[in-house]
Amino acid sequence: MRYLVSLALLLALLWLGISGVYKPLLFLLGGTSVLFVVWMSRRMDVVGVEHNPVLYSWRLPIYWGWLVWEIVKANVAVARAALWPDRHLRPQVVRVPVRLATPVAKVTYANSITLTPGTVTLLLEPDFIEAHALLESTARDLESGEMERRIAWLENRP
Amino acid sequence: MVETVLFWLSAACLLTGGAFGVLGGIGLIRFPDFYSRLHAAGITDTLCALLIIVGLLIQAGLALISIKLLLILLFLLFTAPTASHALARAAMVDRSPPEVTGDPVPGEPSSKS
Amino acid sequence: MNTVLVVTALAIFATMALALVRALKGPTVYDRIVAVNVFGTKTVLIVALITAISGNDDLIDVALVYALINFIAVVAVLKLVRMRDLGAAGEGDITDG
Numbered sequence: 001m002r003y004l005v006s007l008a009l010l011l012a013l014l015w016l017g018i019s020g021v022y023k024p025l026l027f028l029l030g031g032t033s034v035l036f037v038v039w040m041s042r043r044m045d046v047v048g049v050e051h052n053p054v055l056y057s058w059r060l061p062i063y064w065g066w067l068v069w070e071i072v073k074a075n076v077a078v079a080r081a082a083l084w085p086d087r088h089l090r091p092q093v094v095r096v097p098v099r100l101a102t103p104v105a106k107v108t109y110a111n112s113i114t115l116t117p118g119t120v121t122l123l124l125e126p127d128f129i130e131a132h133a134l135l136e137s138t139a140r141d142l143e144s145g146e147m148e149r150r151i152a153w154l155e156n157r158p
Numbered sequence: 159m160v161e162t163v164l165f166w167l168s169a170a171c172l173l174t175g176g177a178f179g180v181l182g183g184i185g186l187i188r189f190p191d192f193y194s195r196l197h198a199a200g201i202t203d204t205l206c207a208l209l210i211i212v213g214l215l216i217q218a219g220l221a222l223i224s225i226k227l228l229l230i231l232l233f234l235l236f237t238a239p240t241a242s243h244a245l246a247r248a249a250m251v252d253r254s255p256p257e258v259t260g261d262p263v264p265g266e267p268s269s270k271s
Numbered sequence: 272m273n274t275v276l277v278v279t280a281l282a283i284f285a286t287m288a289l290a291l292v293r294a295l296k297g298p299t300v301y302d303r304i305v306a307v308n309v310f311g312t313k314t315v316l317i318v319a320l321i322t323a324i325s326g327n328d329d330l331i332d333v334a335l336v337y338a339l340i341n342f343i344a345v346v347a348v349l350k351l352v353r354m355r356d357l358g359a360a361g362e363g364d365i366t367d368g
Contacts, residue, residue, distance in 0.1 A: 017225040018335070068208070075205040078197055079178060082185030091194055114239035117200035120193065120246050121239075132246065134197040169275040176282025179313065183289030186309065192301050195293070199309045202286060210279060210316050214323050223322075226331045230319065230338050234312060237342035241308055244346055248353045249301040 003047045008038045063154045070147070071116055077137055078117045090136045094143060097128050105155045112147055168216040175209030182206060192249055196242055203238035207231065273324060280320045287313045300352055304345065311341035 015030040041047050081088035100106050110121040113131055118138030123130040133139035178201055185198030211231040218224045287310055294306035318334035 014229075017222075017229070018332075020222045071204050071208070075178060075201055078185065078201050079181040082181050082188060082198060082201070085185075085188050085190070089189070089194065091191070110243070111239045114243050115200075115204060115235065117197050117204055120196050120200070121243050122246050122250055132193045132196070134194055172275055172279040173282075176279040179286040179316075180282050180289070182309070183286035186293045186306065187289055192299060192305070195302060195305055199305050202309050203312050206286075207312060207316060210283075211319065213279075214319055217323060221328075223328050223331055226335055227319065230315060230331075230335055233335070233338040233342070234315065237338070238312070241342060241345050244349055245301055245305060245308070248349055249299070252301075252353060 004038055004042065007041060007047060008034055011037055057154075059154050063150055066150060067112055067115070070141075074116045074118045074138055074141075077135055081135055088135055090134075090139070092133050092139055093122070093130060094133050094139050095128055095130050096142055096145065096148075098124075098126075098148065100148065100151060100155065102155065105151055108154070109148060109151050112151070113142065116147075164216055168213045171209045171213030171216065175206050175213060178202070178209065179206040193246065196246055200238070200242060203234065203242075207234050207238075276320055276324045280317060280324070283313050283317050283320065287317075304349055304352070307348075308341070308345045311337070311345065315341065 011034045012030070015034060019026060019030060077088075098106060098109060100109060106124060106126075110124045110129060113119050113129065114121045116138070118134045119142050120132045121129055122132055131142060133142060182198050182200075182202030185201060186195055189195045189198050208231065211227050211234075215224050215227050218227065290306045290309040290313065294303045294310065297303055315334050315338045318330060318337060322328060322330040322334065
C-alpha cells in the first residue's frame with residue numbers, strides 16, 4: 001500500500017512537470033490517468049521494492065555526481081581508442097565478485113557498469129558479474145571495486 | 159556578463175557533445191567486433207547525450223521545457239544500459255562469446271538460457 | 272547561438288550517417304540492432320536541437336515520447352530476433368520475485 005501511494009505521488013509529479021496546462025478539466029484527466037496507471041500496475045503486479053520512497057535518499061545525487069565524472073573519464077578513454085584502435089584496444093572479459101546484498105543494489109551495480117563506456121555487463125549472477133571491457137584501463141577500474149564500494153555506501157542508510 | 163559566460167558554456171557543451179557523437183560513430187565503424195561496437199554506442203548514448211542536453215538546459219534556463227529536457231536525459235540514461243545489456247546478453251546466448259585478446263578468461267563464459 | 276546549434280545538429284547527422292553505414296554493413300543482426308539503437312537515440316537529440324533552433328517548445332514532447340518508443344522498439348525487435356515470437360516467456364533471473 002505504501003508503495004502504491006509513493007508511485008501515485010511520483011506519477012502526479014511527473015504529470016505536473018509534463019503537462020504545463022493547469023485547468024480544472026485537465027487536473028481531472030491527469031488525476032484519472034494517475035489512478036488508472038496505479039490500478040494497472042497493481043493488476044500487473046509490478047509494484048515492488050523499487051517504489052519504496054526510502055530508496056530516494058540524499059546519497060543518490062552524490063552517487064550520480066560521482067558516476068557522471070566516471071562516465072566522462074571513461075568516455076575520453078574510449079574516444080581515444082576510437083581514433084587509434086590498434087594502440088588501445090584490449091577487449092577482455094573480466095569477472096568481478098559481488099558482495100552487495102539486495103537485488104536493487106545488484107541491478108544498480110550492473111547498470112552502472114554498463115552505463116560507463118568501456119564496460120558492459122554480460123552476466124549478472126547472485127555472487128559475481130561478468131563484464132566485457134574494451135580497454136586495459138577500464139578493466140582495471142572495474143576490478144578495483146571502487147564502484148561497488150560506492151553502491152554499498154549508497155545502500156547503507158543509517 | 160553572465161549571459162556571455164552562459165553562452166560560451168552552452169556552446170562548449172553542445173559542440174563537445176557533437177564531437178563525442180561523431181567519435182562514437184567513428185568507433186562504431188572502426189571497432190573490430192560486436193562487443194567493442196557496443197562500447198562505441200555507449201559513448202554516443204552517454205556523454206554525447208549528456209552534454210547536448212546540458213547545453214540546451216543552460217540555454218532554456220528555468221522553464222517547463224527544462225523539466226522535459228531533464229526527463230529526456232533521465233530516460234536516455236536509464237534505458238541505454240538496459241538496451242546495451244539486453245543486446246550483449248542476446249548476442250552471447252545466441253552466438254559466439256566475445257573474442258579475447260587480453261588476459262585469459264577466469265572460467266568459461268557460461269551461457270545460461 | 273543558432274550557428275552553434277546548427278553545427279551541433281550537423282555533427283549529430285554525421286553520427287547518424289555513420290550508424291546507418293554500420294547498420295547496412297552488419298555483419299551480424301546484432302550489429303544492425305546496435306546501429307539502429309544509436310540512430311534512434313540520436314533522433315531524440317536531433318528533435319531536441321530542432322526544438323531549440325525553431326523556438327517551438329511543443330516539439331520537445333515528440334523527443335520525450337520518441338526516447339521511450341525507441342527503447343521499447345529496440346527491445347521488441349531484439350526479442351523478436353531472439354525468440355521468433357513476441358509473446359514468448361523470457362528467462363528467469365535474480366530480480367524475479
